[in-house]
Amino acid sequence: MPIDRPVPTGPAAPDLQIVSTRVYRGPNVWSYDKAVHLVVDLGVLEGYPSDTLPGFTDALLQLLPGLDGHTCSRGHRGGFIERLREGTWLGHVAEHVALQLQQQAGHDLRRGKTRADRSVPGRYNVIYGYLDERVALAAGRLAVRLVNHLVRAEPGFDFALEFDAFLASSARMAFGPSTAAIIEEATSRDIPWTRLNQASLVQLGQGVHAQRIRATMTSRTSALAVDIAGDKSLTTTLLGSAGLPVPKAESVRSAEAAAEAATSIGFPVVVKPLDGNHGRGVCLDLRSEADVLAAFPIAQGQSKRGVVQVESHITGKDYRCLIIGGRMAAIAERVPAHVIGDGEHTVGELVEITNADPRRGVGHEKVLTRIAVDDAARELVKSQGYEWDSIPPAEQMVKLALTGNMSTGGISVDRTFDAHPDNIEIAEEAAQLIGLDVAGIDFICPDITAPVRETGGAICEVNAAPGFRMHTHPTVGEPQFIGKPVVDLLFPPGAPSRVPIVAVTGTNGKTTTSRMLAHIMKGLGHKVGMTSTDGIVIDERLVIRADASGPRSARMVLSNPRVDFAVFEVARGGILREGLGYDRNDIAVVTNIAADHLGMRGIDTLEQLATVKSVVVEAVPRDGFAVLNADDPHVRAMRRKCSGTIVWFSMEPPGSEIREFVEERCRRGARAVVLEPSDRGEMIVLRQGRRRMPLAWTHLLPSTFGGTARMNVANALAAAGAAFAAGAPLHDIRQGLRTYTTSYYLSPGRLNRLEVNSAEVFVDYCHNPPGMERLGEFVEGYVEQRQKSLDHRISRIGMIGAAGDRRDEDIEALGHIAAEHFDVMVVREDANLRRRAPGEAAALVVRGAQRAMDAGARCRQIATVVDEIAAVRHSVHLANPGDLVMLCVDQHAAVLAELEDFTHEAAAGSRTDGDQPGDPDLDPQQLVDEAQTSYAQEAAARREAIEPPLPTL
Incomplete structure (x- = not known):
């Protein structure tokens, strides 16, 4: 129905503008495929839909009539035009114009959508697909200019000129x-x-x-074969020695030597550069020494080494035989650039008419090349008895080039099924002698249908990297689909082209789950490429240290020739910034959805965060798997977005509502990884339908610290489910979980345990409230387990820090939760304050902890030591033998190095016999002051050594 609104006279000045641009290079929150995302602001045009702008639709269709074919949401041809006449907002119009511009550049795309930004009136998200992102971005910019221009003319804007420039730049960027x-x-x-x-x-x-x-x-083309093919003299020698028909030839470096060689060979001759290509510098049918002397500098000018080949002239037609993998794939007859007289137009006019053919372009940008008008062409015309302004008789051919190369304006005629078998055999043998996997064999012979040995033909050249366009787009005849034998050569039928990809996302546990899975698959003999927030790991070797949880890192791993299994930690930031960076993942793992990074990049609620994380689930194909946490309602809901098979994992005990949910699906044949308690402990069990497959006791897994690290139990369930979906045998999954530890070498920064001065020190990356809850549960369980074997009370000391880019309430919540589990808290700050003032984030942590203490929380002392290294030393100084110190760190490598130095200092007796660490009678504030003073100079030096904030790949 038409939109019922008053028709205004039109805006005073259109101000549709692009606010931001983003390119998604894989599945993303807007599209299952790669797309361009423009955020546009309509400004005053928000009040002017298309039906309120007189003449807008007609003017747009006059410039881009192809828009009539857009179905839009109506699902039929002309649907978008209906929307235009009924009234649609101009952001939507810009989307369709951008798509149409790409279509006219040869990119057949129809995917697009436009959605209003509810938080900012007049602002829209315009999303459309692309093949080449540079072309798509240029199309988006031109689309916005055109829409503004049609609303009110922009001075100096000529759409025809802008459109031609757009097409020209698109052709330059396109593949040949x-x-x-x-x-x-x-x-x-x-x-x-x-x-x-x-x-x-x-x-x-x-x-x-x-x-x-x-x-x-x-990749299979031999460099040696390319060099041989590039040396025409050597090529002729090798082919001739094998008994193949070749012309007589000599290589020379001077005009006089060329004349002597021509006399020796016998006229007529051909003079051409020894290592040229595309027919440049080739002079044919030279019948005297004078002709050879004149042709020599032309040929030498196109020779890289200054060497010229003189060979006997073979009379006949020019044929190109394409040999791929040793077999003939296509044959084309190449006809030199020419025009056919019509009795009305001059030679020059006929050339212009021929070059006006839309199939002709400059160089290799189109299927045919424009005929070059140069001195050589004019001389050739004159040699045929015509001038440039002569009118040749009807049906008279006038040659404009001697060689039949497509690059000089020639045309091609498909002769694939006309060649004599003997000629095919000769061409195939020539390619094998040179050693080329893809070769262009140039025959000169009277007729390719007759044996060249009988008709007097010969192979005049062997070409490495031969062009395909004469075969894929012949001027006359049927096109040959020669991409198939090339791909067959690289990927024989049945050969794999993809490596299995597992994408792991969630709020907490992504890194540890990824490492566990990589460890399991490494045990199967795979060369695993893994990305995480710590860097890129190839076959257990850290090759790049960076925050590598983004799409660029994934593409780097997929480009590595050693990788045969990929495990990607996928963070929300990378999904929002560029999408996944690949087209699909075979297995998606979602650990949990909790409050972290909220309030950033438009993600304010858990539901929005779950939508972002679910992109990895949507990227699962029908034959893939999604490993989902049944205990998390947001993750559980992602089952509706998965095209593949669901593998559930759950920490809930039998009989609970969630466990019944899982059991019901298992009875229908689903897969799951669950816990089954017994008097001997908890057993991890794999379920497939009614089958029950015991895997491992949780308390025997080193990463769980006797089953007390419940977060690692959950991570083990997720990793086991992913490995099971990837086809790993049960005993290999079991062995992988049993041998995976939280040592710094296997899991840096994730629950690494050290003994420092007889105190137990754990180093962990915990940085958000949900993670602190899980870490607090571990502290409670671990201390309770350890307390049984000790006769003194274990004190709990926690070093806490929060990232400055979190919301104030999240940072306060972190301190509040930590205060419930630690006796003493040392509050630090990250090296990168993330636009907060020094001490601001620490003050928020302290505020949250103080509120918890006022409500009766466990914590009794809080000290603020903002420098991380000084805070580490202060925390360890507070500990007595047997105490537990939990260090929640930012730069784990620097912290581990500091702890090693601290241990060595203690072993050397470098500390005084005065007040001892952990002395209960020592004033806490005195310790803080001493730490801040004693370590100030050392901490400053350490800060220089601490690596800067990691770049995001």
């Missing part, structure tokens, strides 16, 4: 016909590809299965 043919075939087989540079270097496949192409050169 050869590369495009291979990529199209790979895409049809679901082989992933990645463009590695701005030109034609492309990776097909992932990890250990990856292959690379550059135009028609492949």
Whole structure:
């Protein structure tokens, strides 16, 4: 129905503008595929839908008539035009214009959506698909300018000129016909590809299965074979020695030597550069020494080494035989650039008419190349008895080039099924002799349908990296789908092109679950590539230290030729910034959804956070798996977004409501990983339908510290479920869990235990309230377990810090929860304050802890030591033998190094016999003052050594 609103006279000045731009390079919160996201502000145009702008729709259709084919939400052709006439907002119009501009650039895309930003009136999220992000961004910018221009004309804006410039730049960025043919075939087989540079270097496949192409050169193309093919003299010698028909030839470096060689060979001859290409510098049918002397500098000018080849001239037609993997794939007859007279137009006019063909472009940008008008072309025309302004008779061919290369304006005629078997055999043998996997064999012969040995033809050249466009887009005849044999060569039928990808997300436990899973799969012999907040690990070797939980890190792992199994920790920031960075994951693991990072990037509620995290579940294919935490209602709800099979894991005991939920699904054949208590302890059990497969006792897993680290029990369930979904045998899963420890070497910064001065010190990365709750539960259980074997009370000392980019209430909650579990708290700050004033975050932690203490919490002392290294030393000084010190750190490497130094100092007796660490009679504030003073200079030096905030990949 038309929108019922008064029709205004129009805005005084349109101000539709792009507020921000984001490129998603994989599945994201808006789309299952890669997309461009423009946030646009309509400004005054918010009050002017399309039906209120007289003539807007007609003017838009006049410029872009292809919009008539857009179905929009109506689902039928012309649906978008209906929306325009009924009234739609101009952000939606910009989306469709951007898509249409890309379509006219040759990118067939139809995916797009526009959604209002409810928090800011007049602001819209415009999302549309792309093939090349640079083209898509340019289309978006031009679309916004065009919409503004149609509302009220922009002075100096000429859409026709802007559109031509857009098409020209799009053509420059596009793949050539050869590369495009291979990529199209790979895409049809679901082989992933990645463009590695701005030109034609492309990776097909992932990890250990990856292959690379550059135009028609492949990972299997021999460099030696390319060098041989580039040396025309050597090529002719090798082929001739094998008995293949080749012309007589000599290599020379001077014009005089060329004339002598021509006389020796016998006229007519051909003079060409020894190592040229695309027919440049080739001079044909030279019948005298004078012709050879004149041709020599032309050929030498195109020779990289200054060497020129003189060879006998073979009379006949020019044929290109394409050999792929030793087998003939296509044959094309190449006809030199020419025009056909019509008795009305001059030669020059005929050239202009021919070049006006939309299939012709500059260089290799289109399937045909424009005919070059140069001195050589004019001389050739004159040699045929015509001038440039002569009118040739009807049906008379006038040659404009001697060679049939497509790059000089020639055309091609498909002859794939016309060639004589003997000629095919000769071409295939020539490619094998040179050693090329993809070769272009140039035949000159009277007729390819007759044996060249009988008709007097010969192989005049062997080309490495031959162009495909004469075969994929012949001027006459049927196109040949030669991308198929190239892809067959790189990926034989049945050969894998992808490595298994496991994406692990959630609020807490992502890193540990990823490490556990990587450890299990390493035990199976896999070369695991893993990303996490600590860096990129390839086969248990840290290759890049950075916050590597983003999409760029994932792409780096998938490009590594050693990786045959990938485990990615996926953080919300990377999903919001770029999407996943790959097209799909075989297994998605979601550990939990809890309050962290709320209030950032428009994520204010747990429901919104769950929507972001669920992207990894949506990226699971039908034959994939999602490992979901049944105990978390937000994670449990993600089952509706999964196309694959669900694997549940639950910490709940039998008989509970959640456990019944899981059991009911298992009775229907589902998979699950659960806990079953007994008088001997808790057993991790794998369930598949009615089958029950015991896996391991939780208290025997080193990472759980006798079952007290409940968060690691949950992580073990998730890792076991993912490994089971990946096809790992039970005994390998069991062995992996039993051998995975929280040592610094296997799990840096995650519950690393050390003994310092007879006190138990744990180093952990805990930094949010939900994580502190789990850590507090561990402290309670671990101390209770240890207390049984001791005759004195264990004091609990906790060093706490909060990231400055969290909400005030979250930072206070962190302090409040910590105060419930520790006797003494030492509050520190991160090296990166994240735009907070020094001491501000620490004060918020103290405020939350003080509120808990006022309500009767366990904590009795709070000290603020903002420098992390000084805070570490102060915390350890407070501990008596047997006490527990929990260090929640920011820079775990620097903290571990400090603890080692501290231990060495203590062992050397460097401390005085005065007030001893942990002396209960020592004034706490005195300790704080001493720590701040004694370690000030050392902490400053340490701060220099602490690594700066990690970059996000």
